[in-house]
Amino acid sequence: MMTTATAPGAHAAPRPGLAARIAGRAGGGLIQVFLILIGLFWLLPTLGLLVVSIRDETDNNASGWWTFFTKPAQLTFENYTNLLSSGFTSSFWNTVWITVPSTVLVIGIAAMAGYAFAWIEFPGRDLVFLVVVGLLVVPIQIALIPIAKLYGFLGIFGSIPGVVLFHVAFGLPFAIFLLRNFFVGIPRELLEAARMDGAGEWKIFSTVVFPLAKPAVASLGIFQFLWVWNDLLIALVFADTENQPMTKALQSQMRQFGTNVDILAPGAFLSLIVPLILFFAFQRYFVRGLLAGSVK
Amino acid sequence: MASIVLRGVDKIYAGGVKAVNGLDLEIKDGEFMVLVGPSGCGKSTALRMIAGLEDISGGEIHIGDKVVNHLPPKDRDIAMVFQNYALYPHMTVEENLAFGLKLRKMPKAEIQRRVVEAANMLGLEGYLKRKPAALSGGQRQRVAMGRAIVREPRAFLMDEPLSNLDAKLRVSMRASLNQLHERLGVTTVYVTHDQVEAMTLGDRVCVLKDGVLQQVDTPQNLFDRPVNLFVAGFMGSPAMNFVTADLVRDGIAFANYRLPIPASTFTDKPGLGDYIGRKLIVGVRPSDFEDARSANGHNEGWARIPVRVSVTEELGSEINVLFTIDAPPVMHKDALALAQDAAGDEADGSLPLGGGKSLWTARVNSRSQVRPNQDLELVVDTHNLHFFDPESGLAIGHPANVRG
Numbered sequence: 001m002m003t004t005a006t007a008p009g010a011h012a013a014p015r016p017g018l019a020a021r022i023a024g025r026a027g028g029g030l031i032q033v034f035l036i037l038i039g040l041f042w043l044l045p046t047l048g049l050l051v052v053s054i055r056d057e058t059d060n061n062a063s064g065w066w067t068f069f070t071k072p073a074q075l076t077f078e079n080y081t082n083l084l085s086s087g088f089t090s091s092f093w094n095t096v097w098i099t100v101p102s103t104v105l106v107i108g109i110a111a112m113a114g115y116a117f118a119w120i121e122f123p124g125r126d127l128v129f130l131v132v133v134g135l136l137v138v139p140i141q142i143a144l145i146p147i148a149k150l151y152g153f154l155g156i157f158g159s160i161p162g163v164v165l166f167h168v169a170f171g172l173p174f175a176i177f178l179l180r181n182f183f184v185g186i187p188r189e190l191l192e193a194a195r196m197d198g199a200g201e202w203k204i205f206s207t208v209v210f211p212l213a214k215p216a217v218a219s220l221g222i223f224q225f226l227w228v229w230n231d232l233l234i235a236l237v238f239a240d241t242e243n244q245p246m247t248k249a250l251q252s253q254m255r256q257f258g259t260n261v262d263i264l265a266p267g268a269f270l271s272l273i274v275p276l277i278l279f280f281a282f283q284r285y286f287v288r289g290l291l292a293g294s295v296k
Numbered sequence: 297m298a299s300i301v302l303r304g305v306d307k308i309y310a311g312g313v314k315a316v317n318g319l320d321l322e323i324k325d326g327e328f329m330v331l332v333g334p335s336g337c338g339k340s341t342a343l344r345m346i347a348g349l350e351d352i353s354g355g356e357i358h359i360g361d362k363v364v365n366h367l368p369p370k371d372r373d374i375a376m377v378f379q380n381y382a383l384y385p386h387m388t389v390e391e392n393l394a395f396g397l398k399l400r401k402m403p404k405a406e407i408q409r410r411v412v413e414a415a416n417m418l419g420l421e422g423y424l425k426r427k428p429a430a431l432s433g434g435q436r437q438r439v440a441m442g443r444a445i446v447r448e449p450r451a452f453l454m455d456e457p458l459s460n461l462d463a464k465l466r467v468s469m470r471a472s473l474n475q476l477h478e479r480l481g482v483t484t485v486y487v488t489h490d491q492v493e494a495m496t497l498g499d500r501v502c503v504l505k506d507g508v509l510q511q512v513d514t515p516q517n518l519f520d521r522p523v524n525l526f527v528a529g530f531m532g533s534p535a536m537n538f539v540t541a542d543l544v545r546d547g548i549a550f551a552n553y554r555l556p557i558p559a560s561t562f563t564d565k566p567g568l569g570d571y572i573g574r575k576l577i578v579g580v581r582p583s584d585f586e587d588a589r590s591a592n593g594h595n596e597g598w599a600r601i602p603v604r605v606s607v608t609e610e611l612g613s614e615i616n617v618l619f620t621i622d623a624p625p626v627m628h629k630d631a632l633a634l635a636q637d638a639a640g641d642e643a644d645g646s647l648p649l650g651g652g653k654s655l656w657t658a659r660v661n662s663r664s665q666v667r668p669n670q671d672l673e674l675v676v677d678t679h680n681l682h683f684f685d686p687e688s689g690l691a692i693g694h695p696a697n698v699r700g
Binding site: 187189190192193194195196197198199200203207208211212214 | 347348349368369370374375376378379380382383384385386395396399400443447
């Protein structure tokens, strides 16, 4: 879980011989070509989706999307303008209103709970943690009906808070598990130093432990965001039509025979682009640890 | 600034392990007190109890004129330097130094003044904007010191702050620490397992073993008048040589040697006379030996013992001469504890000698030019022999051990 931090240049490898270097470079080149091919192959469906979304319906029905590259004149943003002037925008905002609170709440609650499980002594701590981790094995599907009944009783069935609550409840066990294990890896002396410096539990959490957990929080945030953003099942069960997120809106465009590709393609691409932006914004936290230089 | 007083302090961990046992210790205002002992002796636990990072199972700790048993660390007004520095990795040096002051809601200008002052004192001016990862080990150590200094606390607590530095840097940081203490005059409690650090830094040194206080005294007194076998063997490098010997009217006999004891020794060490005709443990410091040839002219009262040299360690200005004597190693529990400490975590680090022999060390002048497998005549300063009770291990005739 913890990333290993090595000081740059700490282990300068000895220079290999010329022949070995040439062989190494050639081998490295081959590997690079191979990796690029795999990457392109993986990107192909997304690329196709993008292209389909910028051709008009008749073109899409008449020929394959790859003909776009020989006839770029097919380019049109009509699908997007149509989509954005339809009711689809409201489902986009529904997705945002479901996803952002679900992610923020999970991170906030899990970070505080993880800190307590990792660093605060209280009776029954390990047992409670065990129970929380045990909740990981509860499948969402078996909770749908009981929760739906409960929501009906509480009067939040169909509402956005209801959907958010469900996502938070089922996101927490894993989030707590992940963050607690990350926090435990932070050297004890760091917390003690903060305590000597005059920090209470909240200050230690907010100024020392949480900032150090950025890599873990970022990866957790991405995962949680993606789960909620891409969720269809919970939205289908708990969200009314007026509160439906994009996934449910797109699903409703599926027909038994044929599909409304002019709506589905740009809609799907829009729902794809936001997580991508987020991922690239935080990607540096995935690749480096922040603990370098703290102790020793 | 404040004095720190420990009265009958106990620390019992869950499971019944007694890490600190009835510790009484008085650290005067402005004093540099070193807690020293082998690993697991409770020195760090004692320090952490003073800091407030460990609960106190029994007894009282006073800082200044206040009992602090139940005060959280932040209300004790003390600063601590950790063995692994524990710098906040996500903050710059400046932020690291200012962190404790910000938490105490100090005005910005005052924080700035103190940070700059501490940075100047420690030679960190050029590094204020750097993060700990971009600093060398010595610089990180200084930042850790600086974080304590800016607080201007009533006492510094240091938990083996130099043990992660390489040997050369450790020596220079040791000197800087001494200077710093001279300059700031803040009460300091310093934990180390290195007896050289203890000797060079401490105004007074407190030797602990298994959570029990052995002796508190100035470094020189610990060296000259250890209270028991353990302290005698722990302080001083190379360590004191021990042997079980017979005390007769005017001397001691062990292996095939017989050393006279000056009459003054019997008056200096009351109670020693009672051991005549009995066995006791004799301790000889390596530095109380000399090569008979280079000691010519000033060997009055020094006894001669011929030995066969097995190993020499040349240190430039002197030579450590290792030789075997025909007497079994002292099996007192303190001596065994010392041997275990010297061996580190391994069960037994020393080579078995067998045949009832034990290995002694003598420190002689390098002019001696002695080589392994030579015969050598050593002289011993018999005025400085140490005598210990074979049962209790207590130093015979030490004021602390004389009843009445």
